[in-house]
Amino acid sequence: MHDTILDKATGATLGEVTLDDAASADRTIATADAAFRSGPWRYDANLRQVALAGWADELERHGDELAAIIRGETGKVRRECDREVAMAIDALRFNSGAARSVAGTAHELPDGSAGHLVRVPVGPAAFVTPWNWPLFLLLRDMAPALAAGVTAVIKPAPLTPLATARAIELAGGHVPAGVLNMVRGGADIGQLLSSDERLKVVAFTGSTQVGRDVARTVSGRLGRPFLELGGKGVSVLHDDADLDAAIDTILTFGFITAGQMCMANSRVLAHRSVADEVRDRLVDRVSRLVVGHPDDPAVDTGAIVSTTQAEKIRGYLEIARNDGTLLVGGEQPGGLDLPGEFITPALVAGDQIDTRLLKEEIFGPVVTLETFDSDADAVRMANDTDYGLAAAVWTNDLRRAWQSARALDFGTVWLNRYNRTFSEVPSGGMKASGVGRTRGFDGIHEFMELKHINFDVGHLAV
Numbered sequence: 454m455h456d457t458i459l460d461k462a463t464g465a466t467l468g469e470v471t472l473d474d475a476a477s478a479d480r481t482i483a484t485a486d487a488a489f490r491s492g493p494w495r496y497d498a499n500l501r502q503v504a505l506a507g508w509a510d511e512l513e514r515h516g517d518e519l520a521a522i523i524r525g526e527t528g529k530v531r532r533e534c535d536r537e538v539a540m541a542i543d544a545l546r547f548n549s550g551a552a553r554s555v556a557g558t559a560h561e562l563p564d565g566s567a568g569h570l571v572r573v574p575v576g577p578a579a580f581v582t583p584w585n586w587p588l589f590l591l592l593r594d595m596a597p598a599l600a601a602g603v604t605a606v607i608k609p610a611p612l613t614p615l616a617t618a619r620a621i622e623l624a625g626g627h628v629p630a631g632v633l634n635m636v637r638g639g640a641d642i643g644q645l646l647s648s649d650e651r652l653k654v655v656a657f658t659g660s661t662q663v664g665r666d667v668a669r670t671v672s673g674r675l676g677r678p679f680l681e682l683g684g685k686g687v688s689v690l691h692d693d694a695d696l697d698a699a700i701d702t703i704l705t706f707g708f709i710t711a712g713q714m715c716m717a718n719s720r721v722l723a724h725r726s727v728a729d730e731v732r733d734r735l736v737d738r739v740s741r742l743v744v745g746h747p748d749d750p751a752v753d754t755g756a757i758v759s760t761t762q763a764e765k766i767r768g769y770l771e772i773a774r775n776d777g778t779l780l781v782g783g784e785q786p787g788g789l790d791l792p793g794e795f796i797t798p799a800l801v802a803g804d805q806i807d808t809r810l811l812k813e814e815i816f817g818p819v820v821t822l823e824t825f826d827s828d829a830d831a832v833r834m835a836n837d838t839d840y841g842l843a844a845a846v847w848t849n850d851l852r853r854a855w856q857s858a859r860a861l862d863f864g865t866v867w868l869n870r871y872n873r874t875f876s877e878v879p880s881g882g883m884k885a886s887g888v889g890r891t892r893g894f895d896g897i898h899e900f901m902e903l904k905h906i907n908f909d910v911g912h913l914a915v
């Protein structure tokens with residue numbers, strides 16, 4: 454079976470891919486398994502360091518090409534694609550160095566023996582990725598896993614397999630054969646990976662709904678599900694917030710990738726004393742955002758990835774329109790002659806916002822604005838969602854910032870900024886936003902086992 458990959462903005466054909474069936478996917482898993490068992494990848498941290506560094510350099514040399522592929526297959530604006538490639542390279546470079554620094558501990562035990570606790574790679578792992586940031590999200594999770602010594606079976610989203618395939622091609626000559634393996638397909642191939650006992654970890658980035666399914670299947674066979682799921686990012690604006698900085702930041706991260714991002718700042722909570730000003734300034738700024746061809750540097754938001762996704766977003770907008778809470782946007786942009794799906798950035802505000810818009814992940818260019826009266830109110834309202842991925846607190850009061858940050862049930866909380874992530878700092882979701890932490894040494898340990906090797910060395914004779 455074949456699939457045609459289209460440019461999400463222009464509708465142009467970007468490539469044809471051959472989809473896997475159960476037999477070919479099985480052979481690919483066997484290759485990853487054999488490469489793990491035979492070594493030397495799993496034993497040789499120096500080999501891994503050099504390979505990841507070489508791959509990073511190769512991606513940098515082909516940065517423009519990769520960004521152009523991502524631009525086409527996702528439909529998002531070009532500067533986000535350049536950023537994505539840079540972040541993927543950074544993940545490889547950090548983990549290249551980290552590969553040489555993974556260590557265990559040693560114990561002198563009461564019976565005179567020596568216990569060495571060593572970290573060993575868990576085995577072959579699957580990496581199942583979504584369509585919004587295809588290359589970066591793969592390397593965010595997989596670069597630490599490769600540093601740990603696992604071999605990989607990679608399944609990109611059916612809408613966006615091309616940048617992943619090209620990046621893997623570019624690894625040739627750096628990463629040994631058999632370490633990186635790719636399968637192509639949708640839910641059927643994803644389920645096959647979840648149920649295959651040879652894959653010790655299934656690292657899944659995607660929706661919470663599918664993540665639950667992956668968790669059930671992988672746990673059922675005593676594998677490890679590693680899940681980076683949906684989000685409902687929130688910014689809390691206190692009465693002493695720097696509104697200029699906060700509003701600029703909300704504009705950038707509320708509508709990044711046209712809101713199709715797990716960490717998108719889709720909710721804003723403003724203290725009652727500043728709420729009217731925040732609303733008026735957001736209405737003005739949101740109405741001036743430019744929707745259009747993602748190659749145009751003047752454009753703020755590009756295409757919605759598919760008609761299915763656009764219909765889902767329009768369904769939420771319809772609720773807000775009927776309730777009278779849609780203040781601006783949510784329309785077909787005028788004068789845009791492109792076959793892709795486009796929606797103008799929307800602001801939803803008022804006392805009667807439907808709870809579905811406040812609690813569910815819309816995954817589109819829609820930001821909601823609510824009002825609170827006290828610090829306790831703000832925390833309660835922000836936490837009133839199943840998701841717990843990312844939040845921000847805007848205030849100049851250090852005590853209030855600390856106390857709010859501690860009380861918010863989110864895996865990352867920024868103070869007076871938003872969406873800053875680092876290869877060295879673990880991140881991930883609380884509640885329905887995920888299980889496990891990616892990045893940093895914790896991200897490497899997710900793909901390792903602790904193994905105790907005990908030596909009978911006798912008591913010290915002193």
Ligand code: NAD
Nearest residue numbers: 582583584609610639640643644659660663681682683715
């Ligand atoms: P999705 O859950 O529909 O698909 C994700 C991947 O899973 C795709 O490769 C898909 O083919 C595969 N898949 C589908 N059904 C499967 C099954 N039953 N078993 C195994 N694999 C299956 O998600 P999407 O629409 O591609 O991406 C959007 C979602 O991803 C949003 O919810 C977003 O918040 C989330 N996301 C999370 C993060 C994060 O880091 N937490 C990052 C980006 C996106």
